[in-house]
Amino acid sequence: MSQLKRQLLILTVIAAAVMELIDTSIVNVALSHMSGNLGATLEDTSWVITSYAIANVIIIPITSFLTTKLGRRNYYIGSIIVFTVCSFMCGNAGNIWELVTFRFIQGLGGGALLSVSQAVMFELFPEEKRGVASALFGIGVFVGPTIGPTLGGVITENYSWPWIFYINIPLGIAAAVSCYFLLTEPKVKAAVSKVDWTGIFLLSAGIGTLQTVLERGQTEDWFATGYITAFTVIAIISLVAFVLWELKINNPVVNLRVLKSRTLSIAAVLTFVTGIGLFTSVFMTPVVAQRLLNFTPTETGLLLLPGAITAIFALMLSGTLLQKGLSPIVIIITGFALFMYFSWRMGQINFEVSSSQLSFLLIFRALGIALLTVPLTALAVSGLPAKDMPQGAALNNMMRQLGGSFGISIVNTYTARRTALHRVDLISHIAPGDPSFTQRFNGYVAYLQQKGFDISIAKQKAMALIETQVVKQSSMLSYLDAYMLIGLLFAATLPLLLLVKKPAQKRPAVVLSDH
The missing domain is CATH 4.10.860 (DNA Excision Repair, Uvrb; Chain A)
Structure with missing residues (x-):
């Protein structure tokens, strides 16, 4: 393969992986618009995120088999086509469950784009330059989530939410055509095992x-x-x-026997919790920003950008520190501490918080997650023999996706319950004898009377305004509780690191792929 073709293929597979990763986060800032446009609740609309994550979890364990059975070239190009076609169908969905269905199939197609892309990347680099390949791919992995919310916000505000799916179509066609002419089968083919x-x-x-x-x-x-x-x-x-x-x-399909390794079992639990933090924070923050703080989609997307850019440097730093022999446990503790600080501070915000203050707090979230990504994978495989490392890495990555999909479901349930409790508490203060209520109610009535409403209509509208504030305040308090809950979950699982055996001095190469 000529140098030009090699570079084009490298660019193609990185672009395909980034496209898949963009779609994990691009929809987050458009949830409110989807919900209103399709006449669905926010809880139902969250299935747009979780169905994609579940599909990834299902397809990841069998990607290796499908690659071997169908041929890497056929499976990879086929996956790109499925992803692209379903992107078009998602944009044309007429109701929420039609959108969720095509989003699930899109996730099945996207499952290959990340894991097979990295395998191709490693094959295109000589062994002595595999570190360069890993670094390039690692940066690509963070570019997707980095630009996803920002891109989604700009598109949703200036065009309409279906275009967050339509933009995949030209990219998908270009990637499929490029791979048709450039991608070949691996030099060493694995034996086909029974599925x-x-x-x-x-x-x-x-x-x-x-x-x-x-x-x-x-x-x-x-x-x-x-x-x-x-x-x-x-x-x-x-x-x-x-x-x-x-x-x-x-x-x-999932070799659970590798969980006999205590280090892998602990890393899997920590990765599951990390997945909860990663996905729930990206899910909740746009909801709070748009529905409660009245930020535009573009403003919401830009909130995540500074932290995500910072995360790229944190990723490179964590990889460098691991190569120099620093224990992954030290980096993991730092990552957990940063995310716990983010959760604690987010649990204290109010309606007066500015976009710059939120962006600053989200930097701690991004740094924490970035510092956990590579070290947790390194810790997971550190106690495994070489033959079990790919399966250990796949299981660990699957736990991250499971944590994300379960986390969003749990947060939706938790915030619904907490909203009801906070509403009851707030309503208990709405009584004629309460000084604060009386002052606010009379103030609204007087203001409305100045606008020309008679006393009876003014009182009705004043109560409606207070009801709106109660709903908004109880929703805000429930999300603040959810941030604190996730932070407490991180704190509760961190002591598991005390049970990890001291790793050997020689560390395995960091595995970022899903199989």
């Missing part, structure tokens, strides 16, 4: 039903609804059966 369809089915059924229970339980009054009870039973049976089956067969 564990039973494991895939049990995993899909367990995760899908559990996700539905977490998403819809609060809205449907939990076990008072028949299908919630049924899905709970299916989830428990499927996941237990999945674990037993995977431990029994010789070629499991």
Whole structure:
């Protein structure tokens, strides 16, 4: 392959991976617009995010098999085509569940774009320059989430939300054409193993039903609804059966035997929690900024940009420190501390907070997540033999996606409950004898009378204004509680690092791929 073709292929696979990663965050600032345009609740609209994450979780474990079975070139180009076609269908969705369905299929196509892209990158570089390949790909991994919310905000405000999907179409076509002419099969082909369809089915059924229970339980009054009870039973049976089956067969889709490594088990738990923090903070912050603080989509997208840019440098720093022999545990503790500080400060904001103050706090979030990304993967595989490292890395990355999808569901349920509690508390102060209420009510009445309303209409409108403030205040307090809850979860799991055995001096190469 000529130098020009090699460089074009490198650019293509990085662009494909970035395109996939942009779509994990670009929709976040458009949720309110989608919700209003499609006539759906915010809880239902959040499925646009979680369905994509669930699809990624399902497809990641079998990407290696599909690459071997179908051929890397065919599978990769096919995945790009599926991703691109579904991007068009998402933009044309007529209702929320049609959008969620195509978003799920889009996630199945996107699952290959990240993991196969990195495998191609590593093949295009000689062994002595694999560090350069890892650095280039690592920066690309952060570029997607960096520009996703900003790009989504600009598009949503100046055009309309379907265009956040339509922009994938020219990029997808260009990537597919480029790969058709440039991408070849790997020099060393792996043997085709028997696919564990039973494991895939049990995993899909367990995760899908559990996700539905977490998403819809609060809205449907939990076990008072028949299908919630049924899905709970299916989830428990499927996941237990999945674990037993995977431990029994010789070629499991997810090799759970690697969890015998205490270091990997601890890293997997910490990665799960990191996924909760990563996805819930990116989900909640745009909702708070747009629905409660009245920021525009563009302003909301720009909130995340300074922190995300800073995260690129933190990523490179963490990789450099690991190469110089610094224990990943030290970096992980630093990352957890930074994210806990972000959660604590976000739990104290009010309606007077400015965009610059939020951007400053989001820098701590971005630094924390960036410092956790590479060290947690390094810690996960540090206690594994070489043959188990790819499976350990895949399992660890899958835990991050699971944490994200579960985290958003849990936050939706938690904020709904806390909103109801705060509303009751606030309403208890709305009484004729309460001095604060009386002063505010009389002030509104007097203002409305000055605008020409008679006394009876003015009183009705004054109560409506107070009701609006109660709803807004109770929603804000519930999200502040959610930030604090995530911070407490980080604090509660951090002591697990005390159980990690001291790693060997020789560290394995950092694995960023999903398989």
